[in-house]
Amino acid sequence: xxxxxxxxxxxxxxxxxxxxxxxxxxxxxxxxxxxxxxxxxxxxxxxxxxxxxxxxxxxxxxxxxxxxxxxxxxxxxxxxxxxxxxxxxxxxxxxxxxxxxxxxxxxxxxxxxxxxxxxxxxxxxxxxxxxxxxxxxxxxxxxxxxxxxxxxxxxxxxxxxxxxxxxxxxxxxxxxxxxxxxxxxxxxxxxxxxxxxxxxxxxxxxxxxxxxxxxxxxxxxxxxxxxxxxxxxxxxxxxxxxxxxxxxxxxxxxxxxxxxxxxxxxxxxxxxxxxxxxxxxxxxxxxxxxxxxxxxxxxxxxxxxxxxxxxxxxxxxxxxxxxxxxxxxxxxxxxxxxxxxxxxxxxxxxxxxxxxxxxxxxxxxxxxxxxxxxxxxxxxxxxxxxxxxxxxxxxxxxxxxxxxxxxxxxxxxxxxxxxxxxxxxxxxxxxxxxxxxxxxxxxxxxxxxxxxxxxxxxxxxxxxxxxxxxxxxxxxxxxxxxxxxxxxxxxxxxxxxxxxxxxxxxxxxxxxxxxxxxxxxxxxxxxxxxxxxxxxxxxxxxxxxxxxxxxxxxxxxxxxxxxxxxxxxxxxxxxxxxxxxxxxxxxxxxxxxxxxxxxxxxxxxxxxxxxxxxxxxxxxxxxxxxxxxxxxxxxxxxxxxxxxxxxxxxxxxxxxxxxxxxxxxxxxxxxxxxxxxxxxxxxxxxxxxxxxxxxxxxxxxxxxxxxxxxxxxxxxxxxxxxxxxxxxxxxxxxxxxxxxxxxxxxxxxxxxxxxxxxxxxxxx
Numbered sequence: 193x194x195x196x197x198x199x200x201x202x203x204x205x206x207x208x209x210x211x212x213x214x215x216x217x218x219x220x221x222x223x224x225x226x227x228x229x230x231x232x233x234x235x236x237x238x239x240x241x242x243x244x245x246x247x248x249x250x251x252x253x254x255x256x257x258x259x260x261x262x263x264x265x266x267x268x269x270x271x272x273x274x275x276x277x278x279x280x281x282x283x284x285x286x287x288x289x290x291x292x293x294x295x296x297x298x299x300x301x302x303x304x305x306x307x308x309x310x311x312x313x314x315x316x317x318x319x320x321x322x323x324x325x326x327x328x329x330x331x332x333x334x335x336x337x338x339x340x341x342x343x344x345x346x347x348x349x350x351x352x353x354x355x356x357x358x359x360x361x362x363x364x365x366x367x368x369x370x371x372x373x374x375x376x377x378x379x380x381x382x383x384x385x386x387x388x389x390x391x392x393x394x395x396x397x398x399x400x401x402x403x404x405x406x407x408x409x410x411x412x413x414x415x416x417x418x419x420x421x422x423x424x425x426x427x428x429x430x431x432x433x434x435x436x437x438x439x440x441x442x443x444x445x446x447x448x449x450x451x452x453x454x455x456x457x458x459x460x461x462x463x464x465x466x467x468x469x470x471x472x473x474x475x476x477x478x479x480x481x482x483x484x485x486x487x488x489x490x491x492x493x494x495x496x497x498x499x500x501x502x503x504x505x506x507x508x509x510x511x512x513x514x515x516x517x518x519x520x521x522x523x524x525x526x527x528x529x530x531x532x533x534x535x536x537x538x539x540x541x542x543x544x545x546x547x548x549x550x551x552x553x554x555x556x557x558x559x560x561x562x563x564x565x566x567x568x569x570x571x572x573x574x575x576x577x578x579x580x581x582x583x584x585x586x587x588x589x590x591x592x593x594x595x596x597x598x599x600x601x602x603x604x605x606x607x608x609x610x611x612x613x614x615x616x617x618x619x620x621x622x623x624x625x626x627x628x629x630x631x632x633x634x635x636x637x638x639x640x641x642x643x644x645x646x647x648x649x650x651x652x653x654x655x656x657x658x659x660x661x662x663x664x665x666x667x668x669x670x671x672x673x674x675x676x677x678x679x680x681x682x683x684x685x686x687x688x689x690x691x692x693x694x695x696x697x698x699x700x701x702x703x704x705x706x707x708x709x710x711x712x713x714x715x716x717x718x719x720x721x722x723x724x725x726x727x728x729x730x731x732x733x734x735x736x737x738x739x740x741x742x743x744x745x746x747x748x749x750x751x752x753x754x755x756x757x758x759x760x761x762x763x764x765x766x767x768x769x770x771x772x773x774x775x776x777x778x779x780x781x782x783x784x785x786x787x788x789x790x791x792x793x794x795x796x797x798x799x800x801x802x803x804x805x806x807x808x809x810x811x812x813x814x815x816x817x818x819x820x821x822x823x824x825x826x827x828x829x830x831x832x833x834x835x836x837x838x839x840x841x842x843x844x845x846x847x848x849x850x851x852x853x854x855x856x857x858x859x860x861x862x863x864x865x866x867x868x869x870x871x872x873x874x875x876x877x878x879x880x881x882x883x884x885x886x887x888x889x890x891x892x893x894x895x896x897x898x899x900x901x902x903x904x905x906x907x908x909x910x911x912x913x914x915x916x917x918x919x920x921x922x923x924x925x926x927x928x929x930x931x932x933x934x935x936x937x938x939x940x941x942x943x944x945x946x947x948x949x950x951x952x953x954x955x956x
Contacts, residue, residue, distance in 0.1 A: 223849075367676060
């Protein structure tokens with residue numbers, strides 16, 4: 193490849209840093225960094241130091257500029273900054289004919305060489321008063337603006353005042369690398385303000401150089417470039433075995449493609465100042481003159497200072513805007529998290545915050561996908577969209593696109609409402625996500641000429657990529673795209689995603705725990721139901737067997753007593769009145785015992801209740817009397833603390849009596865051998881309940897048995913079958929009551945409660 197034939201495949205890889213030539217307004221000498229001998233020199237060195245390349249190549253630099261200047265050169269740091277800034281060195285030395293030579297030198301290191309770029313100094317002192325005026329204007333007008341547009345306009349105006357160029361434009365790059373003129377100061381009748389330039393106008397090699405070199409001055413576009421000669425005698429360009437790297441050269445010659453491009457625009461001289469923010473090329477200050485124009489080094493340095501200051505202020509403005517949006521996003525995320533701590537569901541939170549979230553992201557619609565469900569907010573397509581195509585665009589759980597139709601199939605209606613989208617992944621499995629929608633942004637882009645380069649074929653048959661030949665206004669109507677998502681938008685989306693992802697994960701975790709708890713409770717209820725069914729079946733069979741076995745002796749006892757009375761009558765024996773009374777009571781008690789066995793059998797096997805409104809005190813008294821009938825505890829004290837003022841309760845008196853019988857007999861059995869034998873039964877009202885306390889001074893309840901007190905076939909004595917307390921629980925629960933044991937320092941305390949008459953109705 194030669195510099196004059198740039199083909200289509202290699203344009204973006206053109207080695208412009210190895211162009212091997214300089215512009216004629218300066219000269220270049222490159223010396224060996226260790227030996228300080230001249231290794232390269234431009235052909236025009238005689239115009240600056242009085243000696244041509246053939247006279248200085250291979251010579252010690254001290255022979256040319258003097259020992260003092262050579263020593264000073266050795267002391268210079270020459271470290272490059274990024275971006276590189278102008279650091280002039282003014283030197284004087286006697287020429288070959290003894291005439292004093294004054295030069296302005298821009299030195300820098302390059303791959304083991306020290307490159308000296310030589311310029312003629314300004315012919316007269318700078319107009320200090322004018323420069324001072326410009327500095328004051330610079331301070332007052334450039335630093336004051338707070339908005340980006342105001343800063344760009346002020347910068348363009350001041351830089352034109354400093355440089356005297358016909359047109360100064362502030363040119364901002366978009367994410368796709370195309371540029372837009374956002375500010376302009378000109379003395380020309382036409383205006384480029386608002387025009388767009390395609391990314392191809394500035395190839396990647398040029399962009400890299402703009403990032404490394406803040407200032408690029410071309411005083412005369414069509415000036416003859418001056419070759420750089422190496423010590424071996426050839427031109428030190430890309431075709432040479434030892435080319436000279438001109439990456440940081442201010443005098444580097446202009447590439448042919450760029451010369452053609454500027455000539456097509458009618459520009460004769462140009463000055464570019466890079467605008468760099470966060471180590472990225474934000475844009476350019478593009479200065480055009482329609483006749484050749486060389487500005488003084490002092491003005492060039494001042495323009496460089498203006499550009500660097502503008503870059504710093506741009507970064508400050510953008511950082512402020514970024515910070516403000518990030519703070520807003522953080523505040524929104526914090527408030528959502530605070531509300532979530534109060535138990536609000538994620539669905540409700542999104543519902544409440546949807547307007548704020550859409551405003552923050554500049555979205556017109558929003559969709560929340562969770563599992564198989566979707567909730568919509570704002571403007572969304574009537575027909576649903578499959579957003580899975582966005583997954584491949586994700587970075588840190590966020591995917592954005594201004595042209596959604598490039599990634600998923602869409603019809604015209606969907607495209608109008610959802611031209612662009614941002615997706616936030618909210619779950620590890622990818623089933624939950626939040627989508628922001630931006631509507632179609634109908635945009636008319638005013639290009640400075642049709643944004644296409646032209647393929648041309650040279651006489652030798654080489655196809656080359658030529659710059660655009662026309663810069664006449666060309667309009668492009670863009671459809672099917674939304675406003676692009678900026679870096680600030682993506683930062684805000686990442687902040688929101690972090691909070692929403694965490695909340696969604698916590699909610700899923702809570703739901704999983706609740707589901708597990710519900711399943712465990714259901715399993716427990718089923719297990720208890722099976723146990724109850726098994727217990728009821730066992731007790732029912734047992735009760736039937738006991739009832740069958742006891743009914744016969746009870747009937748026999750009743751018959752024997754009646755027969756005894758008849759035999760006494762047949763023998764004409766007069767039965768004493770008290771004996772007759774006892775005989776009648778014995779017959780009645782055996783009948784009552786049989787009735788009790790029948791009722792207990794029916795209750796245990798089928799849960800039957802013969803409930804009626806009863807005086808609970810009377811049922812308790814009957815149960816206690818029956819328990820005390822055959823008690824052999826001479827020291828036993830029985831305290832009945834009944835409450836005659838309690839309302840009636842709906843209960844089966846026989847079964848409540850059975851409960852009291854079982855509890856009292858257990859207490860009496862527990863007090864065998866106790867020093868103090870005291871049974872206390874207390875009835876009290878507690879709200880809508882009547883509570884009955886049965887206290888004793890016996891040996892108490894062993895700790896290991898407390899858990900199984902009311903289970904069937906559990907007993908702490910050597911007598912009985914262990915169904916008494918289980919039967920008590922069944923009876924009390926059948927009456928919609930509850931029975932339990934309370935801790936006691938001595939003995940035991942059992943409590944059961946029953947609802948008062950009308951309590952259920954009042955509660956209902």
